[in-house]
Amino acid sequence: MQEFYIESITWDSTYNLESEITLYVRHNGAAFRICYDPRILAASPSVLDQHHESYRILHKDDRDGGLPEVAERLRKPFEELMTQMAPPIESTRYLHSHIYPPWFILEARVAESSSHVQPHFKVALSRQEFIRPGDYVNSKFLQAHLSPLLDSKLNIYSSRQVQVLSQTSRLVPSRVLVDGTMHFFKPWVSGRVHGYHELKSYKKILADTEKSPPLLTDARICRLRGLIIDNDDDVLQHYPLNGNEEDHAGKRLVGLLLNYIESKGTLNDLAPWSDCTKEERLRWSRQIHHSVTCLHNAGVVWGDAKPDNVLVDMKGDAWLIDFGGSYTRHWVDEDKRETVEGDWQGVQRIDDWLAKWSHQPVTRIKRSGEVSGGSSVMEGVV
Known part of the structure; x- marks a missing residue:
């Protein structure tokens, strides 16, 4: 069984004991948002006191001190529920399942006079609410850097073609297999300026390698081997479109395939x-x-x-x-x-x-x- 990984935890940065605390957790191919609302927890004075103490520790924002312990303590009551709700572990895992996991909203509830949190499933996120990864390939910020690569002989794949072989401690796929060749997967982070700079560098490396092969042949450097681009209408298969939701179909860059260096x-x-x-x-x-x-x-x-x-x-x-x-x-x-x-x-x-x-x-x-x-x-x- 895969471990649980807390991707992030959020709270009101302005001191406020009535602040909600929200955890974002990954487990077995599913993504969970766990909500602690003091208005709901007020039904149990002892649980509300625990919530206030957790907030005080988080507000200090001591990432080497109590913050990790608080996050783990808030996650623990939901462990069994998350395991029940997560999809079965696939014998062969593909990148598509990681990038577009089912999203579930969980909520901390309490019974009156109880001193324990009662985990509760609230709702699954609809497509309308889902944050889509990557950037549209025709966006004005990305197009100038990406277009030359799309016009080159670089291989383009969908996330459904990328098999995941191993992942990082943060449960992010790292070593992947495409067409029988091993690669390193690097997720594309939307709006990240460093990503544009990186594409520009890889474009120069590719162009120079083709123009003057000896120049970079024996350089030990990371190289771009392919791009992972998905269609909007191929994502979020877990949820149907809402009736009042527009579908902005398009192509999105979701990741890079780099040469794998063991x-x-x-x-x-x-x-x-x-x-x-x-x-x-x-x-x-x-x-x-x-x-x-x-x-x-x-x-x-x-x-x-x-x-x-x-x-x-x-x-x-x-x-x-x-x-x-x-x-x-x-x-x-x-x-x-x-x-x-x-x-x-x-x-x-x-x-x-x-x-x-x-x-x-x-x-x-x-x-x-x-x-x-x-x-x-x-x-x-x-």
């Missing part, structure tokens, strides 16, 4: 360990420098250079991932974000960080084709 973990996970050798750190540095140089020669900026965005595969080689732009403090300065200079600043800081774990200084040499102000390569330990 990894031991990120550079951040592996480099600090004592059983990691200086030679391994040196090899990772050289590979990062080479891949970043290849990207820049293709006109692509890595963007968010940091150890968390470097995967180490099962052979011990370093791969660059995440071309969504932005920056991370302490690795790239804000005024250098999404620039070539910012990439080399991040690479330099990765070099220094790797050298720290090797407890030795780094011999700095000039990169091939290095420009003024660029960083140096971790060439050897002295």
Whole structure:
């Protein structure tokens, strides 16, 4: 049986003991909204007191303190009901079932003088109320970035064609199978600026690979292999249209298929360990420098250079991932974000960080084709 995953919890940020608390939970292919309304809980003074205490803890918003415990305590009474309502576990799972799960609204009720919450099923969400994932492919924000990819030889799939092999701790599909080939699934988040930046990068990588294959052939980088696009009339099959609801049929981008990199973990996970050798750190540095140089020669900026965005595969080689732009403090300065200079600043800081774990200084040499102000390569330990 799959575990329960609390996707989010909401409450009134302005201090108000009469605030409702709402949990969003995933379990066995279904999505649940659990509502705690103090007006309903007032039937039991002891349960209402518990609700007020939960709100006080949530209002402090201490995510490393009591917040996770409160969320789990509020979820627990609904565990049996959610298990009963969730659909049977499929022997072969497809992405469609994850993206468009049945949605159920549950409500906390109490009996007078009772000190326990009574879980109650309220309603299933209609199509009209369902929040559709992704973005319309013809939206003015997405079209400019997506159209060149749609016009390319890139493969397009529907979520019904994508088999889920494994998922993250957040119950989000990660390793998937399409046409006999393994891929990494990356959900498309509506309105996310980083997503547009990422599409632009992948477009350049694809165009440059076709135009000048040797330029990026041996670069160890994440690459776009396909797009997942669904029709509106193919979603939300769990619920019929309401009579007064308009059906805006269209195509929506719901995810990206990237090359799957079977990894031991990120550079951040592996480099600090004592059983990691200086030679391994040196090899990772050289590979990062080479891949970043290849990207820049293709006109692509890595963007968010940091150890968390470097995967180490099962052979011990370093791969660059995440071309969504932005920056991370302490690795790239804000005024250098999404620039070539910012990439080399991040690479330099990765070099220094790797050298720290090797407890030795780094011999700095000039990169091939290095420009003024660029960083140096971790060439050897002295």
